[in-house]
Amino acid sequence: MSLHLNDVTLTYPDGDGRLTALDRVSMHVPEGSLTAVVGPSGSGKSSLLAVAATLITPDSGTVTVDGTTTAGMGRGALTELRRHKIGIVFQQPNLLPSLTAAEQLQVMAQLDGRSPGKARPRARELLDAVGLVDQADRRPHQLSGGQRQRVNIARALVNEPTVLLIDEPTSALDHERGAAVIDLITRLTHRQATATVLVTHDRAHLGAVDRIVEVQDGCLGAPRPGRLTAPRRPPGLPPPGSGPAQPRGPRAEVL
Amino acid sequence: MFVAWRDLRFAKGRFALMGTVIVLITLLVGLLSGLTAGLGQQNVSAITGLSADGIAFDEPGDGEDLSYSNSTVTRDQWRRWAEAPGVTGAEPLGIATTKATAGKASAGVSAFGVQPGSSLAPGGTRIGDDAAVLSTAAAEELGTRRGDTLSLAGHELTVSAVRGEASFSHTPVVYTSLRTWQRIAPPAAEKTDAPTATVVALRTDSGADVQAVDQQAGTRTVSRDDSLSAIGSYTSENGSLQLMRGFLFAISALVIGAFFTVWTIQRSGDVAVLKALGASTGNLLRDALGQAVVLLTGGTLIGTTLAAAVGAAVSGSAVPFSLTPATVLVPAAVMIALGALGAALSIRRITSVDPLTALGSAR
Incomplete structure (x- = not known):
C-alpha cells in the first residue's frame, strides 16, 4: 500500500536534443503518510x-503502485490501475460543469462500471468529510473556489485509492482557504491511509506534512521532516478525531 | 450515459438548437420521400400493378434504350412468346396517351389496350370493343360513373366499371380492348407485320429460356420492375428527386458531424479529466455516441411525426403524396444511421485527447 519510484529518468524532446525533467529520481511514500514535493517552477515537480x-511513461526506472510495477503495462491496464489505485487532485478543480457536487463523485462509480445511483451514499459520506454535504446538489458555478477544490479532493477519494497525488491545490486560493485545504488533505491522508504526494511551490502551509522533498533541476534533494504543527481546522469540517481513527504510517523514506 | 444525459440537460440551449435542425431536415426529407413516392406511383402504378414478371419490348435500334413510347410488337412476336416453352402467360399490352372526353369534361389519359378477359386489367371481363374500365382518377376527372359513355380519341365507349388507382406517366388509365386500342394507337409504318401492341407482358416459370426466345422473336425482355426505367418521365423525375434526397442525407450527416466536432472540441478538457481519473476511451466514446443517438432519435422522431402529419393532411388533395411505412420509416432510419456515422467520425478525436493535459490545466 505505497508508492515507489525507483531510479526514474524522464526526458522531453528539446530542439535537436532532449531536456532532462527527472534525473534518476527515487522516492518511496508509505501508506498513511503525506510527502510534500516543493521546488521552483520548471524544476520537475x-x-x-x-x-x-502513470500519465507519462518514464525513459527508464520503475513506478510501483501498491505493489504493481507499471513498466510494460498497456494503456488500458494503466487506465484501470489509475481508476482503482490512484486518486488525482488537480491544480484547478476541473469539475464537470453539468454535474452537481455529488454527481462529480458518483461519476467515478460509473467509470468503473458500477451504478452511479448506488454510489450516492458514498458520495455524500465523502462530501460530509470535506464539509460540503449541504452543497451536494449544487453545480460547480454555484460553489466557491475553496468548495470546488474540496469537491476535487473528495472525488479523488471515491474509489478508495491507495495513492493520492495532489497538484498545487492552493494555487487559486487565498491564504486562509489554502491552509484549510492542506489541513483537510493531511487529515484525509491519515484517515484513509493513503500514500499521498503533494506537489506545491507554496511552502506556507506545510506545517503538518510528514516529509518535505525539494526538487531542483529534475533531481530530488534530501528529505526534511515536516514541522508537525497542529493544523487549523477549516470551517464546516468535523473536529479532528471525530471520524474513524487510522494509525499513522511510518515516516516517508526517500531513497 | 451518466455524463451524457446531464450534458444534454445542462447545455439544453445548444442541443435544442441542433435538435431543431435535425427536426427540420427530417421533415424536409420525409416530405420529399412522400412526394417522390407519390409522383413515382403516378408514373408507374399501372405497370407495377400488372400480373406479370417480365415485359418483352421490341428490340430497340443500336444505341437506343428500351422505351414504352417507342416499342411496338407484332402479332408474330407475340405468337412466338405465347408458344415458347416455360412461358405460362404472354399477353399483349398496348399503351398510348390520348384524350378522353365525357360531356364537357376532358382529360389526358393513358389508354391501355388488353384482350377482353385479360388478367392485366382490373375487371378484365368487363372490357370489350365498346366498353372500358376506368381507374378511379380517370372517372373523377371525367365525371363519369358505370354506365356512362365517354369518347376515347373519338371512339365512343361505355364505362363498364371503375376500378383501381392505376396511373401511367402522370395520367390516369383507361382500359379498353386491344382492338379498340389498335384503332387509337399511332401506326408503326416500318413494321411489315401490323402492330399488335406496345409490349408483351409475360409470366414465366423456371423452364423458360428468355434469351433464346428474345433472339428468335426480335424482342428484349426485362423484369417488370426493370421496365420502369423505360418510362422516360419516371427516370428523369425520380432521378432528380432521389438526388435531392441523397444530398439532404449527406447534408444532415455533415451538419451533425460539424456540431459534434465543435462539441467534442469544447469538452476536450472534460474528456482529459475523465481519462486522467481512469475513464477508458471506449467508455467515453460510448457515452458520446449514445448522446448523439439520443439527439438524433429524438429529432428524427419529431421530424418524422410532423412529416407524417403534413402528409396525412395533403394526401387525397392534388399533391401526390404517398404516406407509407417505406416513405416514413426508411428515411428516418437512414437519417439516424447517417447522422450517427457523422457523429462517430467527429467524436473520434476523443481517442487523441491526452489525459496529461488535465494536470495543471486551468479551464
Whole structure:
C-alpha cells in the first residue's frame, strides 16, 4: 500500500536534443503518510506527479503502485490501475460543469462500471468529510473556489485509492482557504491511509506534512521532516478525531 | 450515459438548437420521400400493378434504350412468346396517351389496350370493343360513373366499371380492348407485320429460356420492375428527386458531424479529466455516441411525426403524396444511421485527447 519510484529518468524532446525533467529520481511514500514535493517552477515537480500518476511513461526506472510495477503495462491496464489505485487532485478543480457536487463523485462509480445511483451514499459520506454535504446538489458555478477544490479532493477519494497525488491545490486560493485545504488533505491522508504526494511551490502551509522533498533541476534533494504543527481546522469540517481513527504510517523514506 | 444525459440537460440551449435542425431536415426529407413516392406511383402504378414478371419490348435500334413510347410488337412476336416453352402467360399490352372526353369534361389519359378477359386489367371481363374500365382518377376527372359513355380519341365507349388507382406517366388509365386500342394507337409504318401492341407482358416459370426466345422473336425482355426505367418521365423525375434526397442525407450527416466536432472540441478538457481519473476511451466514446443517438432519435422522431402529419393532411388533395411505412420509416432510419456515422467520425478525436493535459490545466 505505497508508492515507489525507483531510479526514474524522464526526458522531453528539446530542439535537436532532449531536456532532462527527472534525473534518476527515487522516492518511496508509505501508506498513511503525506510527502510534500516543493521546488521552483520548471524544476520537475509536475513531471514527477505525471509519472507517478502513470500519465507519462518514464525513459527508464520503475513506478510501483501498491505493489504493481507499471513498466510494460498497456494503456488500458494503466487506465484501470489509475481508476482503482490512484486518486488525482488537480491544480484547478476541473469539475464537470453539468454535474452537481455529488454527481462529480458518483461519476467515478460509473467509470468503473458500477451504478452511479448506488454510489450516492458514498458520495455524500465523502462530501460530509470535506464539509460540503449541504452543497451536494449544487453545480460547480454555484460553489466557491475553496468548495470546488474540496469537491476535487473528495472525488479523488471515491474509489478508495491507495495513492493520492495532489497538484498545487492552493494555487487559486487565498491564504486562509489554502491552509484549510492542506489541513483537510493531511487529515484525509491519515484517515484513509493513503500514500499521498503533494506537489506545491507554496511552502506556507506545510506545517503538518510528514516529509518535505525539494526538487531542483529534475533531481530530488534530501528529505526534511515536516514541522508537525497542529493544523487549523477549516470551517464546516468535523473536529479532528471525530471520524474513524487510522494509525499513522511510518515516516516517508526517500531513497 | 451518466455524463451524457446531464450534458444534454445542462447545455439544453445548444442541443435544442441542433435538435431543431435535425427536426427540420427530417421533415424536409420525409416530405420529399412522400412526394417522390407519390409522383413515382403516378408514373408507374399501372405497370407495377400488372400480373406479370417480365415485359418483352421490341428490340430497340443500336444505341437506343428500351422505351414504352417507342416499342411496338407484332402479332408474330407475340405468337412466338405465347408458344415458347416455360412461358405460362404472354399477353399483349398496348399503351398510348390520348384524350378522353365525357360531356364537357376532358382529360389526358393513358389508354391501355388488353384482350377482353385479360388478367392485366382490373375487371378484365368487363372490357370489350365498346366498353372500358376506368381507374378511379380517370372517372373523377371525367365525371363519369358505370354506365356512362365517354369518347376515347373519338371512339365512343361505355364505362363498364371503375376500378383501381392505376396511373401511367402522370395520367390516369383507361382500359379498353386491344382492338379498340389498335384503332387509337399511332401506326408503326416500318413494321411489315401490323402492330399488335406496345409490349408483351409475360409470366414465366423456371423452364423458360428468355434469351433464346428474345433472339428468335426480335424482342428484349426485362423484369417488370426493370421496365420502369423505360418510362422516360419516371427516370428523369425520380432521378432528380432521389438526388435531392441523397444530398439532404449527406447534408444532415455533415451538419451533425460539424456540431459534434465543435462539441467534442469544447469538452476536450472534460474528456482529459475523465481519462486522467481512469475513464477508458471506449467508455467515453460510448457515452458520446449514445448522446448523439439520443439527439438524433429524438429529432428524427419529431421530424418524422410532423412529416407524417403534413402528409396525412395533403394526401387525397392534388399533391401526390404517398404516406407509407417505406416513405416514413426508411428515411428516418437512414437519417439516424447517417447522422450517427457523422457523429462517430467527429467524436473520434476523443481517442487523441491526452489525459496529461488535465494536470495543471486551468479551464
